[in-house]
Amino acid sequence: MAAEVYNKLTMLRWASPVMLLLLAIPVGIGLLMVLLPAFGFMPAIGGYEFTLAHWRDLFGVPGIVRSILLSLLAGIVTPAIALAVVFLFMASASATGLDRWVRRFVSPLLAIPHAAAAFGLVFMIAPAGLLARLISPDLTGWDRPADLLIVNDSYGLAMIAGLVIKEIPFLLLVAITVLPQLNPAQRVSMARSLGYGPSVAWLKMVAPGLYPLMRLPLVAVIAFASANVDVALILGPTLPPTLSVRLLGWFGDPDLSMRFMAAAAALLQLGVSLLAVVSWLLGEKMVSKFYRLWVRSGNRLGGDSAIFFLGRTLLPAALVVIGGSMLALFLSSFSLSWRFPHALPASWTVQHWVDAIPGMGTPVFNTLIIAAVSTTIALVLVVGSLEFEQRSDRKQSSAMWLLYLPLLMPQVVFLFGMVVFAEFFYWQPNLWLVIFGHLLFVVPYVFLVLSEAYRRLDPHWSQLAAALGASPSKTFWRIRIPLLLAPALSAMAMGIAISASIFLPTQLLGAGRIATVTTEAIALASGGSRSTIATWALLQSLLPMLGFLVALFVPKILWRNRIGMQEG
Amino acid sequence: MFRKTLKVFVSAVLCLFASSGLAVEEDSAEWLSIVKEAQHQTVYFNAWGGEIRTNRYLEWLAGEVESRFGIHLQHVKLADTAQAVSRILAEKQAGNLNNGSVDMLWANGENFAALKQNNLLYGPWAESLPNFLLLDADQYPEMREDFTVPVEGYASPWLRAQLVFYYDSEYTQQPPGSMRKLLAWVKANPGEFIYPKPPDFLGTTFLKQAVLELSDDRALLYQPVSASHFEQATATLWEFLDELHPWLLRRGRYFPVSGAQLRRLVLDREIALAFSFNPHEVALGIASGELPTSSRSYVLDGGTISNVSFVSIAFNSPNKAAATVVANFLLSPVAQLRAQDSAYLGSMTVLSLNKLNKADRQKFLALELGSAAPRVEQLNRKLQEPHPSWMAAIEQAWLQRYITN
Amino acid sequence: MGVREHILELQDVCITLNRQAIVEINRTIKAGEVLTVMGPSGSGKTSLLAYIAGFLGSAFQASGRIVIDGKDVSELPAEQRKAGLLFQDPMLFPHLSVGENLRFGIPQGDTNKQELVMCSLQEIGLAGYADRDPGTLSGGQAARVALMRLLLSRPRVVLLDEPFSKLDATLRSEIRLQVFERLRKAGLPTILVTHDAADAVAANGQVFQI
Numbered sequence A: 001m002a003a004e005v006y007n008k009l010t011m012l013r014w015a016s017p018v019m020l021l022l023l024a025i026p027v028g029i030g031l032l033m034v035l036l037p038a039f040g041f042m043p044a045i046g047g048y049e050f051t052l053a054h055w056r057d058l059f060g061v062p063g064i065v066r067s068i069l070l071s072l073l074a075g076i077v078t079p080a081i082a083l084a085v086v087f088l089f090m091a092s093a094s095a096t097g098l099d100r101w102v103r104r105f106v107s108p109l110l111a112i113p114h115a116a117a118a119f120g121l122v123f124m125i126a127p128a129g130l131l132a133r134l135i136s137p138d139l140t141g142w143d144r145p146a147d148l149l150i151v152n153d154s155y156g157l158a159m160i161a162g163l164v165i166k167e168i169p170f171l172l173l174v175a176i177t178v179l180p181q182l183n184p185a186q187r188v189s190m191a192r193s194l195g196y197g198p199s200v201a202w203l204k205m206v207a208p209g210l211y212p213l214m215r216l217p218l219v220a221v222i223a224f225a226s227a228n229v230d231v232a233l234i235l236g237p238t239l240p241p242t243l244s245v246r247l248l249g250w251f252g253d254p255d256l257s258m259r260f261m262a263a264a265a266a267l268l269q270l271g272v273s274l275l276a277v278v279s280w281l282l283g284e285k286m287v288s289k290f291y292r293l294w295v296r297s298g299n300r301l302g303g304d305s306a307i308f309f310l311g312r313t314l315l316p317a318a319l320v321v322i323g324g325s326m327l328a329l330f331l332s333s334f335s336l337s338w339r340f341p342h343a344l345p346a347s348w349t350v351q352h353w354v355d356a357i358p359g360m361g362t363p364v365f366n367t368l369i370i371a372a373v374s375t376t377i378a379l380v381l382v383v384g385s386l387e388f389e390q391r392s393d394r395k396q397s398s399a400m401w402l403l404y405l406p407l408l409m410p411q412v413v414f415l416f417g418m419v420v421f422a423e424f425f426y427w428q429p430n431l432w433l434v435i436f437g438h439l440l441f442v443v444p445y446v447f448l449v450l451s452e453a454y455r456r457l458d459p460h461w462s463q464l465a466a467a468l469g470a471s472p473s474k475t476f477w478r479i480r481i482p483l484l485l486a487p488a489l490s491a492m493a494m495g496i497a498i499s500a501s502i503f504l505p506t507q508l509l510g511a512g513r514i515a516t517v518t519t520e521a522i523a524l525a526s527g528g529s530r531s532t533i534a535t536w537a538l539l540q541s542l543l544p545m546l547g548f549l550v551a552l553f554v555p556k557i558l559w560r561n562r563i564g565m566q567e568g
Numbered sequence B: 001m002f003r004k005t006l007k008v009f010v011s012a013v014l015c016l017f018a019s020s021g022l023a024v025e026e027d028s029a030e031w032l033s034i035v036k037e038a039q040h041q042t043v044y045f046n047a048w049g050g051e052i053r054t055n056r057y058l059e060w061l062a063g064e065v066e067s068r069f070g071i072h073l074q075h076v077k078l079a080d081t082a083q084a085v086s087r088i089l090a091e092k093q094a095g096n097l098n099n100g101s102v103d104m105l106w107a108n109g110e111n112f113a114a115l116k117q118n119n120l121l122y123g124p125w126a127e128s129l130p131n132f133l134l135l136d137a138d139q140y141p142e143m144r145e146d147f148t149v150p151v152e153g154y155a156s157p158w159l160r161a162q163l164v165f166y167y168d169s170e171y172t173q174q175p176p177g178s179m180r181k182l183l184a185w186v187k188a189n190p191g192e193f194i195y196p197k198p199p200d201f202l203g204t205t206f207l208k209q210a211v212l213e214l215s216d217d218r219a220l221l222y223q224p225v226s227a228s229h230f231e232q233a234t235a236t237l238w239e240f241l242d243e244l245h246p247w248l249l250r251r252g253r254y255f256p257v258s259g260a261q262l263r264r265l266v267l268d269r270e271i272a273l274a275f276s277f278n279p280h281e282v283a284l285g286i287a288s289g290e291l292p293t294s295s296r297s298y299v300l301d302g303g304t305i306s307n308v309s310f311v312s313i314a315f316n317s318p319n320k321a322a323a324t325v326v327a328n329f330l331l332s333p334v335a336q337l338r339a340q341d342s343a344y345l346g347s348m349t350v351l352s353l354n355k356l357n358k359a360d361r362q363k364f365l366a367l368e369l370g371s372a373a374p375r376v377e378q379l380n381r382k383l384q385e386p387h388p389s390w391m392a393a394i395e396q397a398w399l400q401r402y403i404t405n
Numbered sequence C: 001m002g003v004r005e006h007i008l009e010l011q012d013v014c015i016t017l018n019r020q021a022i023v024e025i026n027r028t029i030k031a032g033e034v035l036t037v038m039g040p041s042g043s044g045k046t047s048l049l050a051y052i053a054g055f056l057g058s059a060f061q062a063s064g065r066i067v068i069d070g071k072d073v074s075e076l077p078a079e080q081r082k083a084g085l086l087f088q089d090p091m092l093f094p095h096l097s098v099g100e101n102l103r104f105g106i107p108q109g110d111t112n113k114q115e116l117v118m119c120s121l122q123e124i125g126l127a128g129y130a131d132r133d134p135g136t137l138s139g140g141q142a143a144r145v146a147l148m149r150l151l152l153s154r155p156r157v158v159l160l161d162e163p164f165s166k167l168d169a170t171l172r173s174e175i176r177l178q179v180f181e182r183l184r185k186a187g188l189p190t191i192l193v194t195h196d197a198a199d200a201v202a203a204n205g206q207v208f209q210i
């Protein structure tokens, strides 16, 4: 009996090393494949010597400083605004119907791919966008759109706005997942009994406890915002664009000698993302100092109504913008002719959908298989390593940071290295290679969503179960899993959404042979027909949306008669 | 054992075929053995997948080569051809020399140049194709040159392209017929024109068109670029652009990044004048609702840049025989007719009508172009691409000049 | 249910935190006896119980033996020690019904689980509550279910960590009475951790002061 227990532990023991190696090795190799060319070594295209020339080239590129600053700015400002909006909302939210509704429907919004949301946003706010159309020409007198630089502005404000509205649902989901562990209702009512206004009470009593639990997801947001390509391409500045966009261009330059400078730029991008993270962590120290002063000040009502007002407006406004963007895409997917200043298409067609449907079978099938397999593997690994952590009562190893490497590194960089690596072993591009590539991104997000909830689950539950004579596996299946069902399903939905949305790993590791909804959508997006883009963007959102709806409603239905399982 | 011998034999034939440099007959033993080898092979055709029409055309092609030759053709849809270039490069880096994943690819000029220069292509084979004769390459030198880079049989022509301008006839009836007139037109219609930012393909084509028109000594542009020639040949271009930019959409503080965005800007009435590399663009755009019905296209008075796009075979493709057969079929009158037909692909054929039999020629002549397209005599005003070294130099200089820290 | 007599011996138990001994104890608790452990907050009472039950945190070191019915269990995993626990909160598993909560602790081999659950519900005055959501029980009801769940798991010793501290005064003495009576009846050696002197009096056994 004891030996069996021991064996189970040894099995579990492997989960986290396997997971880390699985992620770190390919990323490490990919990194190496960039490190060498960045310093001049790439025999396949005639680079045999160590040189710093490519770095000199890189820093001689016109506008490079501005590109770097844009990436850095996006990396820091995006999480700051998104976090503020989410916290203000949660501070002002109460158990009212609207808030419950917002919480419930925010997660399906995560299913919308970044590019789709960005594209939708352009179609909302551009000079020829839906908003301008609604008031033109009657109110504005514009029969041609005003010549205003609203999107693609030089400071990247539109890009940051696009990133913010996409990250808000993510941070809100994470916050909602971990919040119940903090007993927020109890904390707030305690503070209110001491005379604090409700919103101030939340910010003073709950927020300081919640923030540390959100640090890792925030790091992911920082990395994403500073290195993203999709949103920057659609909404970002063009003279010059962000570093990430230029880097991708250099990697794709037909002039293969550009690969050297591209490699140097990739390292630079990695440095910029790291710098953004470090600046955030330093900024956090400063802010927390002032925050603590405010918490201690004893001020009970100051600003309560302002907080309440901002909280009730900002986040819903962001959601309205996403909703509006989706509506714009929806209309567009049925439009045949839709010129400015018409607020609705002048003529309608189902042709775009009819065009899309016959070829959808294989991509949808592949998307489902890849998402299901990679998410399942990721879940097993993540739960395995978390469960080992619990049973062996070990602290999280600092090696867990390795998990976030794939999120911190520019994708194009290590994926290209991985292709070389796979080719080196004559691994033909196939479904498994693609699934493996997806794991690199699915695992960190599944971990991100699940780990805090898992670790913060009151240890008394398991102790109690053990004291009642339940074996570790009975405790796991009968107690921990059900108690953690909601966060586990959220994590799965997140994994599916990530898998369904990623493009480069599928394209590169599958040599383009494994068509998914996203690869089709992106190939068609390059052709630029607005209606086709809209149709495929909606198709792309559909599948992950189902995952989030399942994650949302299964626990609701399952626990409909269990008061203690209802989220606080 | 037997299969192995067969394989050796066939690759010998392929070699012979490839090096002969002369088109073989469709019923010659050489070609027939290639066709036989091609049977049951799978060809991964890496081609831009950004357009439903192109994708449909390639689906049709897959069906045809399956039923005619037993070749299984799969379209690998690329968002950017450079992806396939990267892939072949990675394979070479890893030492994968004969089992590559890219068989055939539709490579634009720059990509082709990079592939050829880095020995990533199989060849020469293209001039040995039976249908090569239909191109009349002696009459049309552009069939042997891609951006003035000699193709030397490493790629086979597929489609023809030419820069055409288009305008919204609801807004203007007198579009400018030259670069100089364009400047005057934009000053009279501020914010009604823009061009994509280099290194976008269409954006650089616009710059090349401008430099060809504005330069005092056009001949310089057909030789490799040198520092002194560059100054001399492009001075007028920079003068022109400096003067043009303040009158562009958003006063030159923003540039679109693709031809697709130009179409959207026209549809949104942001601009009234744009350009494309497909003479059928306007007809197709109107049909799909991407362009207003009032769009019309034309060719500049002094002619516009024209080129041919090619398909190539990767050096490490394991299915070279089948790829060769597909490339040959692409040049057949059946395939070309469908490519030119605006009901299907809506591009321009590379075949020389004089080389076709009468029945086929009649079919081509019977195709309707539509009122939105430029007239045929306009399309005869062609300019050759400058030497590719100019493209990189102009791109560089453009970035230096218009991007600041 | 034949009552078996159990006995718990703590032999030279010493728990250290940061190289400092926080608890040292050497006692024998016989069947039906209650040892009351008292001490200021943070003195290590909960840690002592955790050590006995088999989940002392890795921050602590401990030496000495825990002997139940003459067998050293110090190296056994928690679920094989059969040390029943009650905390401040009744901690009924929120996703299981009242009946399922009771059933959870019944040892594998038992065939008449259903019957057992029904009988025990009747015994604590909650007949017909098997399918109820534990979230809908009153504090007193929940406390009784928790106690019954513990008894059904047939523990050999029982550890109580301030189990009455959250109950209001009237309920408190009533529940306290019930608990002690049942534990005594079941012949279980018990350790009670508490702040409340009244608890100690009611327990009517040895007192250990940390």
Ligand SMILES: Nc1ncnc2c1ncn2[C@@H]1O[C@H](COP(=O)(O)OP(=O)(O)O)[C@@H](O)[C@H]1O
Pocket: C017, C039, C040, C041, C042, C043, C044, C045, C046, C047, C048, C057, C059
């Ligand atoms: N996981 C832990 N790591 C380190 N110290 C702990 C841990 N848990 C409790 N302690 C410390 O051990 C001491 C004893 O705690 P505990 O047994 O809970 O005390 P009591 O139950 O008597 O209030 C306290 O000083 C507490 O701060």
Ligand SMILES: [Mg+2]
Pocket: C045, C046, C047
């Ligand atoms: Mg305690």
